[in-house]
Amino acid sequence: MVKLYxxxxxxxxxxxxxxSKLCRFGLAERVGKPFRRLRQAxxxxxxxxxxxxxxxxxxAERWGIAVVDCSWEQVREVAWKRFPGVHRRLPLLLAGNPVSYGKLARLSSLEALAAALYILGFKEQAWRLASLYxxxxxxxxxxxxPLxxxxxxxxxxxxxxxxxxFFPGLVD
Structure with missing residues (x-):
């Protein structure tokens, strides 16, 4: 099982x-401030x-996967460089959450983690996360x-x- 932060x-x-719900159910660990121990995640x-x-x-197996839970309205203001880790973006996907349904790449944190797990081959864990909602x-x-x-x-x-x-005209 991949550790999630x-x-x-x-x-x-x-x-x-x-x-928050992932953390409440013990499926992810809440991280308050950037921790050096996640620099390899x-x-x-x-x-x-x-x-x-x-x-x-x-x-991912060894160090885990971290997500920054923030508002899409403020995502560009996040100081991404201050967060340790090996930064990766997800490939293009459509949101399935009620707030951004059908919008390209506007995923919730749960969707982002589930997609990452699925792409990396941890499909059962991805479905387990998805079962929360x-x-x-x-x-x-x-x-x-696409997944x-x-x-x-x-x-x-x-x-x-x-x-x-899958998304012609949207990728350089």
Whole structure:
């Protein structure tokens, strides 16, 4: 089982915060401030230049995956460089959460972690996370084809090609 971490910036409604629920159920560890011990973990960062791929699997197994839980309205203001870790962005996916349903790449923290786990081959753990919300399994179902393709890709370059196939005109 991959260790999951959530940096909580507390910018959203706490009752709708998916990271809070993950932590309450013991599926993720709440992290209050950037910790050096997470410097080897994968940090999901929507602005990272390098895309998450199966090449990151061993790092995730050993060090875990971290997410910064913040509001999409304030995401550009986050000081991403102050968070330790190996920064990776997720490949393009459609949101399945009620707030951003169908919007490209506007995932909740739970969706981001579930997608990362799925892409890295930890599919059972991804489905376990998704079981916390009624809408979350729909996220995995909505993105099943790209998720399967991304999880089969052997490199970040191959993932970029797959992104272009599924989301033409949206990737350089």
């Amino acid at each position: 959530a940096y909580m910036l507390e910018q959203d409604d706490p009752s709708k915060c998916t990271s 994968i940090l999901l960062n929507p602005f990272a230049p390098k895309v998450l791929s199966v090449q990151d699997r061993l790092r 009624k809408w979350a399994p729909k996220f995995l179902e909505l993105n099943m084809e 399967e393709a991304y999880s089969s890709a052997s490199s970040p370059e191959e993932i970029r090609k797959i992104e272009k196939e």
